Amino acid sequence: MEVLQADNISKQYGTGANAVHALREISFHISQGEFAAIVGTSGSGKTTLLNLIGGLDVPTGGEIIIRGHNLAGLKRKQLTVFRRRNIGFVFQNYSLMPVLNVYDNVAFAQSVVEAPAKVIRRKVPAMLSMVGLAEKYKSYPRELSGGEQQRVALARALINNPPILLADEPTGNLDPKNSWEIMNLLDEINKRGTTVVVVTHNREIVDAMQKRVIAIQKGMVVSDERKGGYL
Ligand code: ADP
Ligand code: MG
Secondary structure, rough: EEEEEEEEEEEEOOHHHEEEEEEEEHHHHHHOOEEEEEEEOOOOHHHHHHHHHHOOOOOOOEEEEOEEHHHOOOHHHHHHHHHHHHEEEOOOOOOOHHHOHHHHHHHHHHHHOOOHHHHHHHHHHHHHHOOOOHHHOOOOHHHHOOHHHHHHHHHHHHHHOOOEEEEOOOOOOOOOHHHHHHHHHHHHHHHOOOOOEEOOOOOOHHHHHEEEEEEEEEOOEEEEEOOOOOO
């Protein structure tokens, strides 16, 4: 079953002489349970693409259909609710809340979907153990390494059990060891049933993982290999 469809999506920033065509008629379908990597050089349109399929921005052309819902057909509020239920998003710069400790950063994501306090108290520690951070629940983001902050960001993205996880260069700021650990976590999350789409520069890891690789260049898909590794 298709969980995510991008059909001829385009994105233009600005107009006239200042227009930037960040994406040009991009199409791909992602099935339930799939793990796909999106690769491409800096400026090729990867973040723009992830933001569009995550419902954080709107395309100037084409359609995005997630679990049977055309995002263009959802009103602003509906889109927010839809996104919270269906999509976990991991940003490259973690975007944790500095005034909240690890536990509260993750718990906050549960409170916005109005999860009962009892559920939050049970689920947050379980999720923190899954990402290997059970002991650091009282720490603040500034007290954590990059790898640890990225684990918190992952826990936060997954706490509401979204069927889809989107991650924008989750290893972009990490050393090789931490990069492997994060990618292995994503792999494990995928094996538990979550569809994962990850933007990455990390050629070595993508090669080794042997997953589907969608390569983009200048806003266009230049290859889409089922198990090809990075070209
Ligand atoms: P990547 O993530 O692959 O580095 P981006 O999606 O961030 O690429 O950017 C693709 C292109 O769109 C680049 O030329 C970038 O300068 C441009 N771009 C991205 N965001 C904006 C924006 N908000 N306004 C104008 N141009 C943008
Ligand atoms: Mg980017």
